[in-house]
Amino acid sequence: MGSKTEQAYELAKERYAKMGVDTEEAVKKLLAVRISFNAWQLDDDKGFLQVEAGTGGGVMATGNYPGAAKNAEQLVQDAGTVFSLIPGRHKLSVQSKMIASAEPGIDLDRIEKEHYRYYVDWAKENGIGLDFNPSCSGHPMANSGFTLSSADERVREFWIEHFRRASEIGEYLGQETGIRCMTNYWIPDGYKDMPADMYAPRKRLEESLDRVFDRKADRVHNMDSLESKLFGIGVEAYTVGSHEFYMAYAAKHHLPVTLDAGHFHISEEVANKISSLMFLCDEILLHVTRPMRWDSDHVVAFDDTTQNIMNEIVRNEWLDRVHIGTDYFDASINRVAAGVIGLRNTQKALLKAFLEPTKELRTYENEGNYTKRLALMEEMKTMPFQAVWDHICEMENVPVGFGWFAEVERYEKEVQLKRQ
Numbered sequence: 251m252g253s254k255t256e257q258a259y260e261l262a263k264e265r266y267a268k269m270g271v272d273t274e275e276a277v278k279k280l281l282a283v284r285i286s287f288n289a290w291q292l293d294d295d296k297g298f299l300q301v302e303a304g305t306g307g308g309v310m311a312t313g314n315y316p317g318a319a320k321n322a323e324q325l326v327q328d329a330g331t332v333f334s335l336i337p338g339r340h341k342l343s344v345q346s347k348m349i350a351s352a353e354p355g356i357d358l359d360r361i362e363k364e365h366y367r368y369y370v371d372w373a374k375e376n377g378i379g380l381d382f383n384p385s386c387s388g389h390p391m392a393n394s395g396f397t398l399s400s401a402d403e404r405v406r407e408f409w410i411e412h413f414r415r416a417s418e419i420g421e422y423l424g425q426e427t428g429i430r431c432m433t434n435y436w437i438p439d440g441y442k443d444m445p446a447d448m449y450a451p452r453k454r455l456e457e458s459l460d461r462v463f464d465r466k467a468d469r470v471h472n473m474d475s476l477e478s479k480l481f482g483i484g485v486e487a488y489t490v491g492s493h494e495f496y497m498a499y500a501a502k503h504h505l506p507v508t509l510d511a512g513h514f515h516i517s518e519e520v521a522n523k524i525s526s527l528m529f530l531c532d533e534i535l536l537h538v539t540r541p542m543r544w545d546s547d548h549v550v551a552f553d554d555t556t557q558n559i560m561n562e563i564v565r566n567e568w569l570d571r572v573h574i575g576t577d578y579f580d581a582s583i584n585r586v587a588a589g590v591i592g593l594r595n596t597q598k599a600l601l602k603a604f605l606e607p608t609k610e611l612r613t614y615e616n617e618g619n620y621t622k623r624l625a626l627m628e629e630m631k632t633m634p635f636q637a638v639w640d641h642i643c644e645m646e647n648v649p650v651g652f653g654w655f656a657e658v659e660r661y662e663k664e665v666q667l668k669r670q
């Protein structure tokens with residue numbers, strides 16, 4: 251007789267089989283998905299540049315829990331711990347300001363591939379993929395609230411140079427690791443109060459992006475993606491890079507857009523946007539996060555919003571076109587624990603989506619039998635999904651259930667709390 255986990259799994263497997271669901275298939279499918287973990291959960295979105303910090307950017311990690319990563323070595327040590335506590339193989343999404351060989355005076359318009367080699371070596375050693383994004387927040391050249399769409403040519407040129415280099419670095423990360431990189435572009439630009447001209451900044455943004463993307467891109471190793479936002483801190487009235495702006499730009503240039511679950515009006519569901527965007531984009535990137543009342547970037551929960559997103563991807567078999575990344579940063583709790591909680595929840599939602607009898611649900615829907623559709627959807631919610639999840643954790647040699655938390659406590663005591 252196997253372990254208790256295995257016994258529970260065998261029972262669950264039988265129950266799911268009766269509903270027409272093959273749990274073995276679901277397990278295989280889950281383990282094939284690489285989720286991209288946003289490394290800025292580990293350093294409070296500060297980065298390691300040795301240049302003066304700025305105030306611009308419209309995003310902020312709040313809280314002062316001890317133990318944040320202060321350099322690239324600490325960052326990968328923390329990321330490695332997060333990955334050791336979740337099943338599967340994943341990706342780490344690194345920002346340009348997390349420059350690994352931080353030298354005084356090297357600013358974002360001077361970054362080189364070599365500055366990120368440390369991450370490449372670590373990723374290769376650990377079978378991890380890397381994603382990338384240029385960083386605008388917290389930089390003095392973003393203090394005016396504008397970057398690529400600034401009216402000041404000097405500011406624009408600085409960011410164009412940075413974004414061009416970021417795209418090249420993305421290609422380098424993808425080429426070196428052998429796992430295609432997604433390079434995500436988000437800019438904070440906008441006005442606190444009602445502008446008199448909404449068009450001019452968008453025109454400048456278009457021109458700047460054209461300059462960023464005018465070189466021949468290597469789309470085998472890197473794919474650039476554009477992230478919109480409704481508003482940010484200090485940018486309440488108008489954001490230059492709105493959803494419509496990037497949808498139009500992405501369609502024209504055959505680029506993916508990034509859907510951040512916190513970047514829309516709170517009543518809008520990202521899950522509901524995916525199928526429409528599929529008519530426009532070959533691929534999209536997701537920033538899975540938990541917006542509490544606004545773009546608060548709370549740790550991903552195992553909630554309906556996340557579940558709906560995963561259901562939508564799985565039901566349509568879009569895992570090769572929809573790339574799943576997280577985007578949250580909470581500095582009020584242990585940062586490694588935050589990584590584990592958010593990633594495990596993302597995976598749990600994905601697994602639950604794989605355990606759905608989608609074909610039956612769609613048959614009932616097409617027959618107009620909405621009663622049976624609702625009845626089955628609700629029934630599936632309390633199926634023994636956790637037994638399948640525990641089975642995966644045991645199979646993958648990662649702690650089953652809450653067992654992972656003791657590991658984080660040990661790590662906090664032995665590593666994080668000893669940091670200066």
Ligand SMILES: C[C@H](O)[C@H](O)[C@@H](O)C(=O)CO
Binds near residue numbers: 290345383479510545
């Ligand atoms: C650091 C990222 O670029 C940032 O979180 C962005 O993705 C975002 O969502 C800003 O609100």
Ligand SMILES: [Mn+2]
Binds near residue numbers: 436477510537577
């Ligand atoms: Mn985001």
